[in-house]
Amino acid sequence: MEELSHSDNSMHGSPLCWVSEHSGFCGSIKNSASDFVVTEINMCGQLVSDVGIECCQDTCSIECRQEKSHPSHNKRLKKQEKTPENLSGWPVFDKSEDAKVMYSEVNQTAVCNLSESAANCCSMQVSKTWGDTLDLLLGSSVAEALEKFAFLSKDRRPVKAEGTEDEAMLLLGTFREKSQRAAIHLAVRQKFPFLKTVTNSAEIRVRLDPRYLELCQLVSEKEADGLFCFLDSKERSSKFTFQPDGNKAHRKAVHHFVSKYFGKLVETKSFSEQNGSGHHGAVITVRFRDRNVKSSRKRNTNDCQAEPAIYTVFTLCKVNLETLEAVACLASELGVVPSDFSYAGIKDKKAVTSQTMVVKNVTINRLKAKQLSIQSKGLKVYNLRAATQHLRVGQLKGNHFSIIVRNISKHQEDDPEASLTDRVFEAIEIVKEKGFVNYYGPQRFGLGQNVQADQIGLALLKEMLVKAVHLFxxxxxxxxxxxxxxxxxxxxxxxxxxxxxxxxxxxxxxxxxxxxxxxxxxxxxxxxxxxxxPHSMRILYIHSYCSKVWNEAVSFRLKAYGLKVVEGDLVACDNVDGELLSQNNQQVHTVTAEDLESNIYSINQVVLPMPGNNIQYPRNKLHSWYQEALARDGLKACKFRIPALQLNIPGCYRRLLAQPQQLVYQWLEGKEAPFAKEGCGLATDESKQRQETGDSLSLSFSLNSSCYATVCLREIMKCNV
Known part of the structure; x- marks a missing residue:
């Protein structure tokens, strides 16, 4: 690999350098989102669109191992295997012999599923599940009596039970075990949120909750059911919203009701809203209060232990939408904040993309209940499964691309006698063999914007926060x-x-x-x-600036030394894979004169540093170049820490060259060109309406994480795409 050519084309102000001197060709990409399909490759080497429950990713495999190692796992499994007739999903036991075991098991399972059931408390399926649970706990005759009592109580019809109509109660029985009583209280409240259970000694009685009756004087029964079910869920990341209300006095009464009975647990707030008729009103939102309440008493060890967070991992497919916009949409739908989502990387906007995401404090059932609503926003979530931790940026192996390049033609200055197909196939085969310069793509900086992300990042690094807002x-x-x-x-x-x-x-x-x-x-x-x-969004601007410096450093390095290893270069150690190396300086080695004589390193191992506070620079001309570049931007004394914004930028190392893998291609004649595989089934109507003209090229390849398909295509085509 000895050739190196330069181009007048630029990558965000830095002249492009090419690995080879082939002619290339012209064409257009991203004519529509369906022409550019990106599918993330997880750490196990799987396409995330194909990952199912058996996913071997760290984010979910830990959960499986913990569950299988639980002492009661095999015991529960064996008991359930003996009862194939059980269709409800709950274990069936003989009530006389296994009562204690059954009540303990049901109570544990019910508590685990509490938040999931609360999210769908009005659904028939959940209602049936809790109904089956009550049959199991109380026996069918008592459960039927409870069902009738609840129906008549809610309709305020005369009830043949103890006491007057207003104080009508139903005795459910005597239960000596505390776990039995806890399971019954939970099941009754979940199936009938308008009922209140009362324990006297070991007896459990049930009656209509007077607070429910009072609330029904202010709002509809559906809203009252929803509020009581929300309160019982104890899912602190969720929220409940009443229907829009234009009557300020009425809203005040609802605020007072919630504060009077549940003020220590939740807080309310009104948000203005405009309906389709143009009339202004407001909605009341209820959410749980923060638990960080100061207390003068000395806390014991148990008090200090935080409750384990719930994590749900899923595959997100989006069309024509930025990753951060998609996260904001999901957060709004699920009633959480954007920072509760984690992902391995940002995907293209004008594309059909699939990637893994993890959301904190949202259960699988709650996410399932929102799937249709989310899909109506142009997003699709699937492959839902449990996880034990969030995702980290860079926690992916790479991305797979399916791309259609349309309107293929030769460059204007090219030999008119040359074959177009020969030019195309030659270009692809050369890049397949030699790779391309691993520049950051234009989408890293904000393609076509007056103020790009790196300019905002520079202002933040200089702690010019007001200027950064104005640039934004x-x-x-x-x-x-x-x-x-x-x-x-x-x-x-x-x-x-x-x-x-x-x-x-x-x-x-x-x-x-x-x-x-x-x-x-x-x-x-x-x-x-x-x-x-969120932290990931704040630091994105800083990384954008550092990426710009890296691109410029690469062009300087290639012009100064070409495609050969020189003394003072930094190279990745042989046991390190991937395109982006962490700030661990043990992962890189400075090339010595002895190394050059031994010829043990290749240009494919050369890395350049991204600026930061914990990296080393090459010991050749690049060292002074980095110092001058940072000084030119006013960062000579920059420590790459911004305490006010809680940002620390240690830096990292990135390979000089990148290589496409599993590259396959097909020539497509004229109007026969199909659309790239959309993968997730979301509609992209714009592509269906477009008329095809000219020849096209279908490309499919994989790149390591942090590599850009558009940069690979530039090397192939020798032009801006």
């Missing part, structure tokens, strides 16, 4: 609602008025505006505004 709100050309809102903020700095103009889907902009409206436009307010972003 710099408008583009055009008079669409987003740019109107941005322009209004730049001209007036009126965060409240800008917030009213900013469309709901612009989640990041609205987060910043809310913080500025609350804390002001000074440095303190801008600091709070940046802190309103």
């Amino acid at each position: 709100f710099t408008p583009e050309e055009g008079n669409d609602p987003v740019n109107k809102a941005k322009r209004h903020f730049i001209q007036t700095e009126d965060a409240k008025a800008t917030l009213a103009l900013m469309p709901e889907y612009k989640t990041r902009e609205r987060l910043v505006l809310r913080a500025l409206n609350r804390f002001g436009n000074n440095r303190e307010g801008c600091t709070r505004a940046w802190l309103s972003f």
